[in-house]
Amino acid sequence: MTAAIEMRGITKTFGPVKALTDATLVVQPGTIHGLIGANGAGKSTIIKILAGIYARTSGTVTVMGKEMGVITPATIEAEGVHFIHQDRLLVPTATVAEAIFLRNEPRFGPFISYRQMNRQASELLRQYFDMELDPRTLISDLSTAQQKIVQITRALANKAKVLVLDEPTAALVKKEVDNLFVVLRRLKAEGRAIVFISHYMAEIEEICDVVTVLRNGSDVGVVTPADVGIAKIVEMMTNRDASEMYPRREPVIGKPALSVRNLTVAGAFQDVSFDLYEGEILGITGLLGSGDKDLLKALFGQVTPDSGEIMLNGKTVHFRTPVQAVRNGVAKIPEDRRAHGVATGLSVGENISLASLDQMSSRGFVQRDAEARNVDALIAELGIKTPGRHTLVKNLSGGNQQKVVVAKWLSCNSQVYLLDEPTVAVDVGAKVEIYNLMNRLALEGKALIFLSSDLEEITEMCDRTLVIYRGEIIAEYQRGEIDANRLLAVASGAALNQKETA
Amino acid sequence: MSALSNVKGPKSTRAGSKTLAKLAIRLGAFVAFAGILVYFAMTARGFTSPYNLMTVVEQSAILGLLAFGMTIVFAGTGTDVQRGGIDLSLAANAGLCAAVYAVMMREGYGNGLAIPAALITGMVVGLLNGIAVVSLRIIPLLGTLAVMNIAAGLELTLTENTVVSVSTPLMQVIAFGKFMGISTLAWCLIVVSMLLVWVMHFHRIGMRVYAVGGHHEAARAAGIDTGRYIYGAYIFAGFLAGVTSILIVSRLSSSTPGTGLMLLPILAAALLGTVFSRRFIPTIGGTLLAALFIGFLANGFQLLGISSYWVAGVQGALILLVVAVTSFAKNN
Numbered sequence: 001m002t003a004a005i006e007m008r009g010i011t012k013t014f015g016p017v018k019a020l021t022d023a024t025l026v027v028q029p030g031t032i033h034g035l036i037g038a039n040g041a042g043k044s045t046i047i048k049i050l051a052g053i054y055a056r057t058s059g060t061v062t063v064m065g066k067e068m069g070v071i072t073p074a075t076i077e078a079e080g081v082h083f084i085h086q087d088r089l090l091v092p093t094a095t096v097a098e099a100i101f102l103r104n105e106p107r108f109g110p111f112i113s114y115r116q117m118n119r120q121a122s123e124l125l126r127q128y129f130d131m132e133l134d135p136r137t138l139i140s141d142l143s144t145a146q147q148k149i150v151q152i153t154r155a156l157a158n159k160a161k162v163l164v165l166d167e168p169t170a171a172l173v174k175k176e177v178d179n180l181f182v183v184l185r186r187l188k189a190e191g192r193a194i195v196f197i198s199h200y201m202a203e204i205e206e207i208c209d210v211v212t213v214l215r216n217g218s219d220v221g222v223v224t225p226a227d228v229g230i231a232k233i234v235e236m237m238t239n240r241d242a243s244e245m246y247p248r249r250e251p252v253i254g255k256p257a258l259s260v261r262n263l264t265v266a267g268a269f270q271d272v273s274f275d276l277y278e279g280e281i282l283g284i285t286g287l288l289g290s291g292d293k294d295l296l297k298a299l300f301g302q303v304t305p306d307s308g309e310i311m312l313n314g315k316t317v318h319f320r321t322p323v324q325a326v327r328n329g330v331a332k333i334p335e336d337r338r339a340h341g342v343a344t345g346l347s348v349g350e351n352i353s354l355a356s357l358d359q360m361s362s363r364g365f366v367q368r369d370a371e372a373r374n375v376d377a378l379i380a381e382l383g384i385k386t387p388g389r390h391t392l393v394k395n396l397s398g399g400n401q402q403k404v405v406v407a408k409w410l411s412c413n414s415q416v417y418l419l420d421e422p423t424v425a426v427d428v429g430a431k432v433e434i435y436n437l438m439n440r441l442a443l444e445g446k447a448l449i450f451l452s453s454d455l456e457e458i459t460e461m462c463d464r465t466l467v468i469y470r471g472e473i474i475a476e477y478q479r480g481e482i483d484a485n486r487l488l489a490v491a492s493g494a495a496l497n498q499k500e501t502a
Numbered sequence: 503m504s505a506l507s508n509v510k511g512p513k514s515t516r517a518g519s520k521t522l523a524k525l526a527i528r529l530g531a532f533v534a535f536a537g538i539l540v541y542f543a544m545t546a547r548g549f550t551s552p553y554n555l556m557t558v559v560e561q562s563a564i565l566g567l568l569a570f571g572m573t574i575v576f577a578g579t580g581t582d583v584q585r586g587g588i589d590l591s592l593a594a595n596a597g598l599c600a601a602v603y604a605v606m607m608r609e610g611y612g613n614g615l616a617i618p619a620a621l622i623t624g625m626v627v628g629l630l631n632g633i634a635v636v637s638l639r640i641i642p643l644l645g646t647l648a649v650m651n652i653a654a655g656l657e658l659t660l661t662e663n664t665v666v667s668v669s670t671p672l673m674q675v676i677a678f679g680k681f682m683g684i685s686t687l688a689w690c691l692i693v694v695s696m697l698l699v700w701v702m703h704f705h706r707i708g709m710r711v712y713a714v715g716g717h718h719e720a721a722r723a724a725g726i727d728t729g730r731y732i733y734g735a736y737i738f739a740g741f742l743a744g745v746t747s748i749l750i751v752s753r754l755s756s757s758t759p760g761t762g763l764m765l766l767p768i769l770a771a772a773l774l775g776t777v778f779s780r781r782f783i784p785t786i787g788g789t790l791l792a793a794l795f796i797g798f799l800a801n802g803f804q805l806l807g808i809s810s811y812w813v814a815g816v817q818g819a820l821i822l823l824v825v826a827v828t829s830f831a832k833n834n
Contacts, residue, residue, distance in 0.1 A: 051723075074725035089723045091716035093781040102713050102724045103706075111704045138781060 002065040004029045004162050004193035005050070005081070010059035012045055019045040020217045022059075025195075027162070032184060032194045034204045034225070037214030038237050038454075043197055046214070047166060051083050052076050064161065081162040082155030086170060090139045090147055097121035097135035100154045124153050128183055145176040152183070163187065164195040169203060170289040173470075181207050199287045201492035205230050213237055234485050246460035247432065249439040251479075253463070254278030256314070257447035258330075258416050260299070263308030268294035269471040272308070276416065281438060281448045283462030285455060285491055291471040292451055293335075296418045299449070300332045301325040312416070331414035333405050335421040342393050342405055349375040349389030352407045378407040383433055406437055417441060417448045423457060435461060455484040455491070467491050524782065527827055531777040535795055542802035549805055556685060562797035563691040564753070567746040568592055568764060569771035569789045570698055571739030576772055576784040577702065578711045578735030579635070579642060586715060587635060587642035587732070589739050591650035593768055595627040597761030598653040599747030604666040604757030613672055621744035627653050628740020632733035654762050667756040676752035687749060691790075694745075698786045711735060712783065770817040771796055773824045782828045796820075 005027040012020040020042045027033040037043050048054045050061065052071035061068045063079040090099050097118045106116040121135035129149055139147060148168060155163055165184075169177045184194055184207060198204055204211060205225045213221045213236045221236050258276040263269070269291030276282050286292040297303040299310060301319030310317055312328055319325040322332070342351050352375045375389045382403045386396055393404055402422065409417065419438070423431045438461065442448055452458050458465055459482060467475040467490050475490050482490070542549045571592050580586010599620040606616035627649060634645030679686040702708035713721040714731045722728050751757055774795065775788030800813045 072725075073723055074727075077725050083723070085723065089717065089720040091713045091720050093716040093783050094713060098709060098713075102709065102721075103726060105706045105709060107706070111700070112706055112709060114704075 002029075003027060003062070004064060005195070006060075006062040007046065007050065008060050008062075010046060010049060010061075011057045012042075012049060012054060013057050018217055020049075022218060023214065024219050025050075025212055026222075027193045027195055028210075029161070029193045030188060030191045031209040032188050032196055032207055034208035034211035035195055035197045035214065036199075036201075036204060036211060036233070036237060041214040041237070042217040043214055044166070045217075047083070047164060047195075047197065050076065050081065050164065077158065080158075080160055081164065082158060082160040084148065084151045084155065084163065084165045084168055086166040086168075090150060092138070092140040094139050095136045096125075096133060096139065096142070096150055099139055099150050100124065100135075100157050102154070104158055120157070121153070124157055125149070128153065128156060128186070129179075145172050145180075148172070148180070156187075160192065162193045162195070164197075166197045167199065167288065168196070169198060169200060170287075177203065199492055201230050201234060201489060203493070204233070230489065231485070234488050237488070246457075247436050247439055249442060251281075251442065251463050252279045252445075254445060257312070258299070258449075259309075259311040259314070261309040261311070263295070263298060263310065264306050265291075265294055265298050265303055266306045268298075268303070269468065272468075272473055274466060274473065274476075276447045276449060278415075278445045278447050279442050280464065281442050281450055281462050283458040283465035284449060284451045284468060285453060285458050285465065285487065286468030287491055288453075290468045290491075292468045293420065295468070296332065296420050296449065296451055299325075300330060300418055326414070329413075329415035330418065331409040331416070332418040333409055333420060333422050335424060342401055342408070344394035344401070345392065347390045347392055348379065348384065348386050348396070348404055351393050351404050352378055352389075354408060375407075382407055382437065403433065406434060415446060417446055419448060419450050419452075421452055422450075423452065423454065431457075455487045459484050459487060469493060523830075524780075528777060528780070535791070538795075538802070539798060542798065542805070546802050546805035549802060554801065554805075556688065558797045558801045559691065559794070560685055560687040560753075561801070562793045563687040564746055564749055565764065565767050565771060565797065566691050566790055566793035567694055567742055567749070568596060568768045569775070569793050570694065570786060571742035572768050572772035573775065573784040573786060573789045574698075574702065574711065574742075575735050575739050576715065577708075578715045578732050580715050588646060588769075589628075589631060589736060590643070590646040590765065591627060591631060591653050592739055592743055593765040594650045594653040594657065594762040595624055595740055595743040596747045596750060596764070597757075597759075598627065598657040598660075599624045599744045600750045600757040600761055601657045601660040601666065603747055604668050604751050605660050607668040607670065607751075608666055613670065617748060620747050621741060624740040624742070624744025624747065625737050626740070627743070628737035629733070631736040631740070635736065636729045636732050650762070650765075657759075657762075661757060661759065663759055665756045665758050668751060669755055673752035673755065676749060677755070687753070690749060694742075695786060695790050702786050716783070766814060766817050766821075767796055770821050773821050776828055777824055 003026050005025065007023070007025040010020050010023045010025075011018070023042060023046055025035065025046060035043055035047070045054065049056045050071070052073045052075065055070065061071065063076070063081060066079065068075070068079070091102070094102065097114070097120075100121045101117050106113045106120065108116070118135040122133075125131045125133050125135075131149065133146065139150065142150065152163070152165075168180060172180065181203075184196070188194060188209075196204070196208055208225055211223055211225055211233060212219050213223065213233060215237060223233060223236075225233060254277055256275045257278045260275075261273050263272045272295060274282075284292050284295065294303060298305050299319075301322050301324050304320060310319070312330070317324075317328060319328070319330070325332070343354070346354075349372070353371045372389065378384075379386065379389060384396075384403045384407065385400050393401055396404065406422065422434055422438075438448060438450065450458070450462055459479075463479050465477045465482070465487070466473050467477075467487070469491065470493075477487070548554050572589055575587055575589040575592075578587070602623045603616050603620040606619055607613075611619075630649045630652065631642075631646050634640045634649060635642050638645070640648075676686045676690075681689060684692075702711065710721070710726050711731055711734075713724065714726060714728045718728055721731075747761075750761060771793040772784055772789055774792035775790075776782050776784050778788035778791050779785045796817065799816065800810065803813055803816075804810060
C-alpha cells in the first residue's frame with residue numbers, strides 16, 4: 001500500500017538552531033495518525049514543512065507515491081493534502097459558502113454562481129456534519145467549533161485525501177470534541193488519512209490508530225496507543241534525566257499574600273480559588289487554552305473578571321489596569337518579552353529602571369546616580385551579558401533579554417510575582433540563573449506564581465502545583481507528590497479517562 | 503443520528519446584540535442619508551429639479567470613479583480600514599495623469615497617444631505603490647504618502663503650476679454630450695459601476711481580492727498569491743486615476759492644479775460606503791451611494807447659500823464618525 005504521506009530524513013535548521021534532525025513521519029491512508037511531542041519537540045516545524053510554510057533543509061517528502069520538490073501551500077493542496085490550522089485561518093468577512101469554496105468557486109459563465117455555491121455548501125455541511133447552517137452566515141458570527149467545521153468542510157469540498165489537524169480541539173468543549181471525533185472516524189472509514197496533533201493525551205488514546213512521538217527534533221518511536229498505553233507514550237515524550245539544573249531552596253512559608261476566591265472569566269476559566277503564601281513558589285500548569293494564561297491576566301488587571309474576588313494581604317482589590325496592579329505590588333513577567341516585556345529600542349539600564357522610576361526619583365527628577373548603582377548591581381547579580389547598561393536591549397540575545405525583564409521587576413520591589421513561561425526560548429545557562437533568582441525572591445519573602453508548560457521545571461521548582469484543565473483547577477500537589485510524567489498525564493486529561501474507566 | 507447538531511448555534515446573546523447593533527448602524531445610515539436629502543428637497547430651492555439632479559450625478563462621477571479605486575485598494579489590502587492599506591496617492595495620481603494628458607495634447611500628440619500615456623502614467627504610479635507596500639513592506643500610509651509626493655511633484659514639474667488649457671472634439675463629447683438624455687459623464691459612472699460590481703462582487707477575482715484583504719494569512723493558506731492581488735489592486739486604482747483624469751480635463755477644458763485636494767472626499771466616500779454593506783466592508787455599491795451622498799451634500803450646501811468651505815469640514819467629520827461607528831460595531 002502506498003503511504004499517503006511519507007516524510008523521511010527531514011532536517012530543518014534556523015540559523016544555528018536545529019529544529020528537526022533526521023525526522024520521519026509516515027502516514028497510511030485510512031488511519032488517524034497522532035503526532036505528539038513536548039513543546040519544542042518539532043511538531044509544528046514538521047507540519048509547517050509539509051504545508052509549505054517552511055522550506056526543509058534536507059530530506060524527502062512523498063505524497064501518494066509522488067515525490068514533492070519545493071512545496072508551496074498551493075502545490076501541496078493540489079495533491080489533496082489539507083491543513084486545519086490551529087488559529088482558525090478563515091476570512092472573517094466572508095460567508096460560510098465563500099470560505100468553503102474560496103479559490104474553487106462554482107461558476108456560471110463569467111459570474112460566480114452564488115446559488116450553486118450556497119446549495120453545495122449546505123449539502124456538504126449536512127452530509128458530513130448533519131448540520132443545518134445558513135451558508136450566507138458570516139464567518140465572524142460563528143462560534144469557534146463552527147469555524148473549525150467550516151475549515152474541515154472546505155478541505156472536504158476540495159476532495160482532501162489527507163487532513164492535517166493541528167490542535168483541533170484546543171478551544172472546543174467536550175461535547176464538540178465528541179462530535180468532531182464522530183466525523184473524523186467517518187472520514188477515516190472513507191479511506192482518508194488524518195494527521196492529528198494534540199496535547200491532550202486522552203484524545204490521542206481515544207482517536208489515534210498510530211502515534212509518532214517526536215522528541216528534541218527527531219522521531220523516537222511509532223507506536224499503537226491501544227497496545228503500549230498512554231503512560232509509555234508520555235515517558236517516550238519526556239525522557240530526559242533531571243540534571244543538576246534545579247537549584248535547591250529550603251522554603252520558608254509565611255502568611256497568605258494573595259487569595260483568590262471563585263474567580264471566573266467567562267470563556268476562559270470558572271470558579272478558581274486558591275491561596276498564595278509569602279515565600280512560596282506556586283506552580284500553575286495546564287495545556288494550551290486551558291485558561292492558565294487568562295488567570296494570570298486576570299490577576300494582573302489585563303482582564304476584568306466576571307465574578308469572584310482577589311485579595312492582597314486580606315484586602316479585596318479590583319485591578320482594572322496593569323498599572324493598578326503594579327502600584328499594589330504585583331509584578332508580571334510576560335511570556336512574549338518582545339511584545340510586552342522590554343522596550344527593545346531602549347538601553348539595558350533604562351529598561352531595568354522603567355518600572356521603578358518612582359522609587360529612584362526625587363521631586364520629579366530621576367536620580368541618575370541611584371539608578372546607575374541599582375542597575376549595575378542587578379546586571380552583575382543576574383549575569384546579564386552586556387557591554388554595559390547603555391547597550392540597547394535589541395542587541396542582546398534572547399536569554400539576556402529575558403534576564404533584563406526579570407531585573408526590571410526585581411528592581412521595583414513587588415510583593416507578588418506572576419511569571420508567565422519565564423524560561424521559554426532561553427538557553428540552559430540562562431534558565432538556571434532565572435531559577436536562582438526565583439529562589440532568591442522566595443527567600444526574601446516574596447510570593448511567586450510560576451506558570452510553565454515545562455512540567456519538569458514545575459515539579460522541580462515549585463512548593464505546590466495547581467493543574468488547570470479546561471478552565472478548572474482539577475488537582476493540587478505538594479512538592480514531591482508527583483513527577484513530570486504523571487503531571488503530564490493529569491494535565492492532558494489522560495488521568496481523567498483512567499479514573500472513568502477504572 | 504445527528505453528529506453535530508448540538509454544536510452551539512451562531513454565538514448566542516453577545517453575537518445577537520452585535521448583529522442588532524450592526525443592523526441599527528446600517529439602518530441609521532440609510533435613514534440619515536434619506537433624511538438629509540429630504541431636508542434639502544424641502545428647504546433648498548431647485549434641489550429636486552432634474553437639471554440639478556443630473557448636475558450632481560455628473561459632479562459625482564469623477565469623485566465616484568476615484569473612490570472606486572480607493573475601494574478596491576481597501577478591499578485588497580484590509581477590509582478593516584484601520585489596520586489595512588490605503589492609497590493616499592490616488593488624487594495626486596489623477597492630477598499627474600491629467601497633466602500628462604493635457605500637456606501631450608498641447609504639444610500636439612493627439613488622443614491616440616495622449617490617452618494611453620495618461621492611463622500608463624496612472625498604472626505606473628500604482629505599480630510604485632505596489633512596490634512600496636508589497637515588495638519593500640513599507641506601511642501603506644507612509645508608502646503611498648511618499649508616492650503621492652512623487653506624483654504631485656511630477657505634476658508641478660510638467661505644468662509648472664499653471665493651467666494647461668486644451669480643447670478637442672472628444673472632450674466636448676465627454677463634457678457636454680448626451681445619450682438617451684443622460685450625459686456622457688453620468689454614463690461613465692454607470693458603466694464603470696456595473697463593470698466593477700461584476701468584477702468585485704460576482705467574479706472570482708473580486709472574491710479573492712476580498713479574501714486577501716479580509717485575512718491575509720487565510721488567503722495565503724488557501725493558496726492565493728496575495729502579493730499579486732495587492733499589486734493588482736494598486737495598479738488598477740492607478741488605472742482608474744488615469745481614466746478619471748481624462749474626464750477631469752474634459753470637464754474643466756484644462757489640467758488645473760489642485761486635483762490632489764480630492765483625496766479627502768475620495769476617502770470620505772470609500773469609508774462612508776462601508777456603512778451600507780452587511781459586512782461593513784468597502785463595496786462598489788456602497789461607495790457609489792456614498793459618492794452621490796457627498797455630491798448631494800455639497801450641492802445642497804451650495805443651494806442653501808452655505809459656504810462651500812464647510813463641506814471639507816463635514817467630510818472630515820463624516821470620516822471620523824464612520825470609522826468610529828464601524829469599529830465600535832465590529833469590536834462590541
